[in-house]
Amino acid sequence: MVMSILNNISSLNAQRSLYNSGRDLQNTMGQLSSGTRIVRASDDAAGLAISEKLRAEIRGINQATRNTQDAVSMIQTAEGAMEEIHAMLQRMRELAVQASNDTLELNDRAFINDELGQLAEQINDIGDRTEFNGKTLLAGALSSQLSTASEVVPGSIIHTSDGTAVTNVDVSGVNNAATAPMTLTLTGDTTSNTLTLTDAVNGITQNLSIAAINANSSSTLDFSVLGVKITIASNVGSTSTEIIQGFTQATNNEIVIAGAQTAGTGTMEFMTGPDEGDTMNVSFRNVKIETTNNGGATEMAALHARLSEFTNAINANAGTDQLAAENLIGELDDAIAYISEHRAELGAFQNRMEYTINNLQQTSNNLVASESRIRDVDVAQASADLAKSTVLQQAAVSVLAQANQQPQLALKLLG
Incomplete structure (x- = not known):
């Protein structure tokens, strides 16, 4: 080895090794302290790009899961209200059967008619007041029509x-x-x-x-x-x-x-996926006992007409109140079937939503695992790298100290 004063090659090599080991030690400590393998884009440019797309997908799916859970809550709100309407319609049918019995007098049917009127008003009140986040669900308010x-x-x-x-x-x-x-x-x-x-x-x-x-x-x-x-x-x-x-x-x-759309139902769209077009639609029907001119269902309009007929027969005292009560039974059967059909539709849609939530959650878990494999640091490997870099740094410092002493040997030759 040539002995030189101007250029200490051994020292330069030791300095380069010290720099490399210090850089590796810094990167490893950054990975361990943050828990991620990609601290900056230069650590893995391709992995960073892929993981960011996965993160966008994960956050979209998580929000879609919350959207679907909100949709389930909305359906449960509507279905709970219709459960009460079902109970009242059943009570109204019971009263209609009672009123059809010829053992009753006109005054008896008048009392029954009073209760029927109160129940009908309560059904309409539920239709008007059933809301979710300010949206009326059961009054046909989600769609409207002006014919002429x-x-x-x-x-x-x-x-x-x-x-x-x-x-x-x-x-x-x-x-x-x-x-x-x-x-x-x-x-x-x-x-x-x-x-x-x-x-x-x-x-x-x-x-x-x-x-x-x-x-x-x-x-x-x-x-x-x-x-x-x-x-x-x-x-x-x-x-x-x-x-x-x-x-x-x-x-x-x-x-x-x-040619405008009728107002018997209102359709709502729920975003149940992370991408454009990942939507589901559900219809909420009008459950109010009113005429079809106000956008009501034909079954409820027919019930409205029969109730009016029963009331008019009692008021007229023409001896037709028993027949009017008997006619009312059939319309109540149709109204009960109408509410049952809509409850079944909402129940089926809720089941679909529940499966959608399960699928979204499973998809999110799989994507999180994929993103984790790309970005998360392997703690065991990083710990080994940390120990290795620490030893190399200490060795480089020791070698550098000895390399810096070599020019001093040349002075002994000159003495």
């Missing part, structure tokens, strides 16, 4: 939705007289001259520009793709200017929405 202008009253608000926002169509006045104006205000973007209808089920849209209507004529906005037509008609001779300014001299001006 005759059903529109001043102050009505038509709600339309495109899946992301709700637009209110405020009907501030409707009158069929020739001297009264009709004002239809669209609440939304005032700078737009286009009316858009969206099919909430299929997501299909059509845009039509709104133009002026000539005198003595009508104009139709034909949304044929959506199966909806809006007709604006002017049936009284008047000037075009007057029609444009608000149909001030026209009569029977109307907006007719044809």
Whole structure:
């Protein structure tokens, strides 16, 4: 070995070894202190990218699990309310059977009718008040319909939705007289001259520009793709200017929405997966005892009619109250079957949701295990590496101290 004063190669080699062992020791201590093998992207760039995708999937699945659990809670809320409705319908049927017996007098049936009325009101009250997070579930409020202008009253608000926002169509006045104006205000973007209808089920849209209507004529906005037509008609001779300014001299001006969806049920969509399109839909029916004009079910509307018939027979004292009570039994059977069918639908959907939750939880566990294998540190291996790096560092320090003494030997040759 050449003895040199200017360049101490042994010292340089020892310094490089000390640097490497110190770097390895620092990395190993970082892994052990954080519990992860990838402390920074440079530790494993590919592994970091894969694990981050897995983390996104895991967090999405965990949130989907919570969403599904909320859906189960909503279904349980509705089903619990319908359980009470079932009990009341059963009691109403019991009363109807009792009222059908000819051993009773008119006054006896009048007392029975009072209880039937109270039970019917309570069923309607449950339909109106059963809510989950502010959403009414059993009153048909999740969907609504306006068939003709005759059903529109001043102050009505038509709600339309495109899946992301709700637009209110405020009907501030409707009158069929020739001297009264009709004002239809669209609440939304005032700078737009286009009316858009969206099919909430299929997501299909059509845009039509709104133009002026000539005198003595009508104009139709034909949304044929959506199966909806809006007709604006002017049936009284008047000037075009007057029609444009608000149909001030026209009569029977109307907006007719044809082919709209009925309001007997409302459909809700639940996000039950981590990706777009991972959804489930469930329908909640209207359980109120009311006429179909208000969006009620035909079974409950028929029950409403029979109850009214029974009440009228008692009030008229025409001797038909026993027959009216007997007719009521069949409608109550239909109403009970209607509620039973809906409870069965919700029960089946709840079971499906429970299986979905189990699957999501299992999938999340598997993904967490996959992500763990990529990112988590092997403590046993890291501990061995720590001991190795510590020994190498100590050895490098000792060798460096000896290497730095070698130039001193050259002084002895000069002495």
